[in-house]
Amino acid sequence: MARRVGGHTIALDSRPTVLSWAAVGGKLEGEGPLGSRFDEIEEDSYYGQQTWEQAESAMQKQALALALEKGSLATQDLGVIFAGDLLNQSISATFAHRASGVPFVGLYGACSTMSESLALAALFVEAGFTQKAAAVTSSHFCTAERQFRFPLVYGGQRTPTAQWTATASGAAVVGSGTGPRVEAVTLGTIVDLGITDANNMGAAMAPAAADTLKKFLKDTGTTPKDYDQIVTGDLGAIGSTLLAELMDKEGIVLEGRHRDCGLLLYDREAQNQVEAGGSGCGCAASVLCGALLPDLDQGLVKSILFMATGALMSTTSSQQGESIPGICHLVHLTSRR
Amino acid sequence: MARRVGGHTIALDSRPTVLSWAAVGGKLEGEGPLGSRFDEIEEDSYYGQQTWEQAESAMQKQALALALEKGSLATQDLGVIFAGDLLNQSISATFAHRASGVPFVGLYGACSTMSESLALAALFVEAGFTQKAAAVTSSHFCTAERQFRFPLVYGGQRTPTAQWTATASGAAVVGSGTGPRVEAVTLGTIVDLGITDANNMGAAMAPAAADTLKKFLKDTGTTPKDYDQIVTGDLGAIGSTLLAELMDKEGIVLEGRHRDCGLLLYDREAQNQVEAGGSGCGCAASVLCGALLPDLDQGLVKSILFMATGALMSTTSSQQGESIPGICHLVHLTSRR
Numbered sequence: 061m062a063r064r065v066g067g068h069t070i071a072l073d074s075r076p077t078v079l080s081w082a083a084v085g086g087k088l089e090g091e092g093p094l095g096s097r098f099d100e101i102e103e104d105s106y107y108g109q110q111t112w113e114q115a116e117s118a119m120q121k122q123a124l125a126l127a128l129e130k131g132s133l134a135t136q137d138l139g140v141i142f143a144g145d146l147l148n149q150s151i152s153a154t155f156a157h158r159a160s161g162v163p164f165v166g167l168y169g170a171c172s173t174m175s176e177s178l179a180l181a182a183l184f185v186e187a188g189f190t191q192k193a194a195a196v197t198s199s200h201f202c203t204a205e206r207q208f209r210f211p212l213v214y215g216g217q218r219t220p221t222a223q224w225t226a227t228a229s230g231a232a233v234v235g236s237g238t239g240p241r242v243e244a245v246t247l248g249t250i251v252d253l254g255i256t257d258a259n260n261m262g263a264a265m266a267p268a269a270a271d272t273l274k275k276f277l278k279d280t281g282t283t284p285k286d287y288d289q290i291v292t293g294d295l296g297a298i299g300s301t302l303l304a305e306l307m308d309k310e311g312i313v314l315e316g317r318h319r320d321c322g323l324l325l326y327d328r329e330a331q332n333q334v335e336a337g338g339s340g341c342g343c344a345a346s347v348l349c350g351a352l353l354p355d356l357d358q359g360l361v362k363s364i365l366f367m368a369t370g371a372l373m374s375t376t377s378s379q380q381g382e383s384i385p386g387i388c389h390l391v392h393l394t395s396r397r
Numbered sequence: 398m399a400r401r402v403g404g405h406t407i408a409l410d411s412r413p414t415v416l417s418w419a420a421v422g423g424k425l426e427g428e429g430p431l432g433s434r435f436d437e438i439e440e441d442s443y444y445g446q447q448t449w450e451q452a453e454s455a456m457q458k459q460a461l462a463l464a465l466e467k468g469s470l471a472t473q474d475l476g477v478i479f480a481g482d483l484l485n486q487s488i489s490a491t492f493a494h495r496a497s498g499v500p501f502v503g504l505y506g507a508c509s510t511m512s513e514s515l516a517l518a519a520l521f522v523e524a525g526f527t528q529k530a531a532a533v534t535s536s537h538f539c540t541a542e543r544q545f546r547f548p549l550v551y552g553g554q555r556t557p558t559a560q561w562t563a564t565a566s567g568a569a570v571v572g573s574g575t576g577p578r579v580e581a582v583t584l585g586t587i588v589d590l591g592i593t594d595a596n597n598m599g600a601a602m603a604p605a606a607a608d609t610l611k612k613f614l615k616d617t618g619t620t621p622k623d624y625d626q627i628v629t630g631d632l633g634a635i636g637s638t639l640l641a642e643l644m645d646k647e648g649i650v651l652e653g654r655h656r657d658c659g660l661l662l663y664d665r666e667a668q669n670q671v672e673a674g675g676s677g678c679g680c681a682a683s684v685l686c687g688a689l690l691p692d693l694d695q696g697l698v699k700s701i702l703f704m705a706t707g708a709l710m711s712t713t714s715s716q717q718g719e720s721i722p723g724i725c726h727l728v729h730l731t732s733r734r
Contacts, residue, residue: 064476068500070526111717139401140584148485149711150505151719154587158709158722163405163584165513166505166709166724168487176502180517187524189407207713247477247500250491372495372503374486376544380448382488385495387503 068272069246069279076185077239078178078232078393079192080131083350084123085342086201086227088334092326097350098228099126105202105227113151116200116229119342120145120156123229124196127349131233138162138233139190142177145198145341146170146225147207152198162194171265171293172248172370173197174230174345175389181234182242182391191235198229199340208258208375221260223296223339226325230345232353240356244280244392248272250372252385258378262299262322262336265369268386269295270306272367276390277312284317288361291352293344293368293388294322296337321347321368344368356395366391405609406583406616413522414576415515415569415730416529417468420687421460422679423538423564425671429663434687435565436463442539442564450488453537453566456679457482457493460566460686461533468570475499475570476527479514482535482678483507483562484544489535499531508602508630509585509707510534511567511682512726518571519579519728528572535566536677545595545712558597560633561671563662567682569690577693581617581729585609587709589722595715599636599659599673602706605723606632607643609704613727614649621654625698628689630681630705630725631659633674658684658705681705693732703728 063071082099090101100122107115120143128135141160144167145152157164169176177195184193202212204225210216234242251271255264269292277283284290295303300320307314321344322337348366355361369388378384400408419436427438437459444452457480465472478497481504482489494501506513514532521530539549541562547553571579588608592601606629614620621627632640637657644651658681659674685703692698706725715721 064526113713113717144505146486147711148713149483149507149709151709151711151714154709154722155714155719158587158589161586164587164724165517165584168481168503168505170486180502183521183524183526187520187526189401189520189524247502249498250495250501252495372486372488372491374484374488376450376485377488377492380450382492385491387501 065279068275069244071244072186072242074186075241076182076234077237077241078353079235079237079239080127081232081349081353082123082126082130083346084119084229085346089228094350112200112202116152116198116203117155119229120152120196120198123231124194127231127233135160137192138194139192141194142167142180143196144168144173146204170370170372171339171341172368172387172389173341174348175366175368175391178391179245179389185234192233194233196231197341197345199225199342201225201227218335219259220335221298222335223337224334225340226338226343228342228346230349232349240353240393241396243394246272246276246390248388250385250387252383254383256383261371262296263302264371264384265386266295266299266302268388269303269367269369272388272390274310284315287317287363287365289319290317290365291319294339295320296322298336356393359395362395364393366393402616405612406581408581409523409579411523412578413519413571414574414578415690416572416574416576417464418569418686418690419460419463419467420683421456421566422683426565431687449537449539453489453535453540454492456566457489457533457535460568461531464568464570472497475529475531478531479504479517480533481505481510483541507707507709508676508678509705509724509726510678511685512703512705512728515728516582516726522571529570531570533568534678534682536562536679538562538564555672556596557672558635559672560674560676562677563675563680565679565683567686569686577690577730578733580731583609583613583727585725587722587724589720591720593720598708599633600639601708601721602723603632603636603639605725606640606704606706609725609727611647621652624654624700624702626656627654627702628656631676632657633659635673693730696732700731703730
């Protein structure tokens with residue numbers, strides 16, 4: 061049974077397994093360094109739908125369908141779906157799963173949603189609340205731009221600190237069996253150091269990543285050397301530098317273990333429109349399901365701390381002058397059989 | 398330990414307890430039938446803040462603070478806060494709890510958030526993932542109107558089927574000890590029968606309530622007579638009638654057990670601006686924390702099925718012609734010691 065380790069970390073002693081997973085991406089994601097690792101690349105930004113919002117929903121639905129198919133599972137094998145996305149009232153997730161017939165727990169964790177949903181899915185399996193649970197999320201460049209920033213046709217200039225919302229989705233099914241193990245979970249605390257620039261979200265999220273990582277390492281009595289990779293969600297270039305600085309101040313050296321989904325997903329030289337790197341719920345989700353889980357499954361990597369990070373502001377809160385609260389949930393994954 | 402009962406219901410055999418709770422409301426809620434049962438009524442719609450969004454956040458923060466105070470608990474006693482609200486990117490919840498230092502799991506279940514959060518809090522305590530977990534949500538008439546409908550100064554005419562978003566918040570702390578017991582949980586499935594009228598959300602949510610109730614009764618082999626009250630979230634007058642009809646079709650008679658938070662919160666004669674009744678996350682939350690939990694605690698009522706219902710659309714999905722998916726999560730509460 062699960063044990064509370066230290067103050068913030070839950071060790072999953074029955075070690076739930078990620079049974080299957082899938083990643084779906086758009087054209088730009090297909091052209092990036094991880095392009096060949098997606099299960100499906102769709103070049104049409106409308107994904108055969110009438111609107112971008114419907115496209116994002118279809119993408120999320122397809123990611124889960126592919127994950128189930130790859131695991132020879134049916135939708136009705138799922139006891140619960142944990143899902144969310146960036147859109148107002150999480151409509152991508154709702155409409156993606158409305159016909160599933162599966163109990164649905166809607167989440168909002170902004171870009172941290174993949175680790176939030178994966179953590180809850182693993183905890184539900186650990187506790188025996190369900191046999192199999194899905195964790196799913198998505199983002200879409202076009203839906204996010206028009207909701208959070210400017211209409212695309214406006215052709216606004218992007219700042220060098222800006223990140224590019226990934227058009228992507230990832231889905232993972234947790235149960236008991238063969239596959240990467242979920243060893244532990246640290247649910248994050250909201251951290252807000254007063255960053256107000258909505259074009260520099262990596263900087264807003266880095267303190268939350270530092271806080272969660274510090275708590276996990278303290279709770280488990282481990283150091284970064286004990287893990288092959290420490291993979292943050294989407295801090296991008298600026299947030300990644302800041303994370304290293306914040307950890308240094310705590311006397312914790314990342315030892316070359318740190319990677320960031322926002323930097324893994326795109327080639328910032330060849331794809332320079334992404335500026336400081338990728339972001340969006342689908343960024344961490346697709347890197348997890350396209351690269352990290354397969355690498356663990358094949359034993360190429362033995363131990364990963366997956367730490368998706370979220371910036372919990374809205375256009376309204378920013379317009380009202382509020383700073384940007386960040387959050388980061390951590391899931392420890394291993395290739396242990 | 399928890400048992401899966403039938404297909405959709407989880408019985409909580411260690412029976413987590415609702416240790417403390419509090420309800421905060423606005424002026425109209427204070428003038429309603431439950432006015433005297435709120436822990437705090439604030440007549441200023443700004444709650445001493447600069448904006449209504451900040452007011453809603455402050456209200457949610459205050460509800461949790463009062464719940465903790467009434468239970469002689471401190472914020473740091475909480476292992477996790479489950480919270481959400483109706484606003485884009487759930488900013489009421491985020492900003493309410495950003496300084497708490499407590500692990501935060503953001504939810505989006507629209508007006509079903511109180512039963513979603515209470516269910517997860519109880520499940521976390523049941524599994525031993527934490528000693529104490531909080532479930533919190535809120536809504537505010539002014540933030541909801543301007544986000545979902547029209548600017549208030551526009552003075553738009555409301556339809557007779559429209560419901561009134563409650564300015565209210567409720568918070569409950571779950572742990573082990575004295576208080577109403579959480580006996581079982583049924584996480585709901587999204588149900589969408591094609592209602593597209595965003596001014597008739599009770600009708601959109603009633604099929605979800607019927608679906609969840611039917612599953613719970615089947616899983617547990619019980620009938621409505623086995624419960625003192627079956628309390629839906631905020632179906633209002635039209636949705637409540639529809640629920641009875643839908644249950645009738647299934648051969649299940651509600652036997653006078655049905656109540657609806659949207660009808661309990663206001664006096665539709667004296668407060669006729671509420672039209673078909675109350676709604677909003679804060680409606681079910683404040684009725685639960687202001688009336689249902691105290692009634693259970695005092696033994697006035699022995700057994701309640703608390704079923705908050707949510708309409709999972711956004712203005713974007715409605716503008717794009719989508720129908721309104723509904724969801725309903727059920728929590729079975731008793732006064733058993």
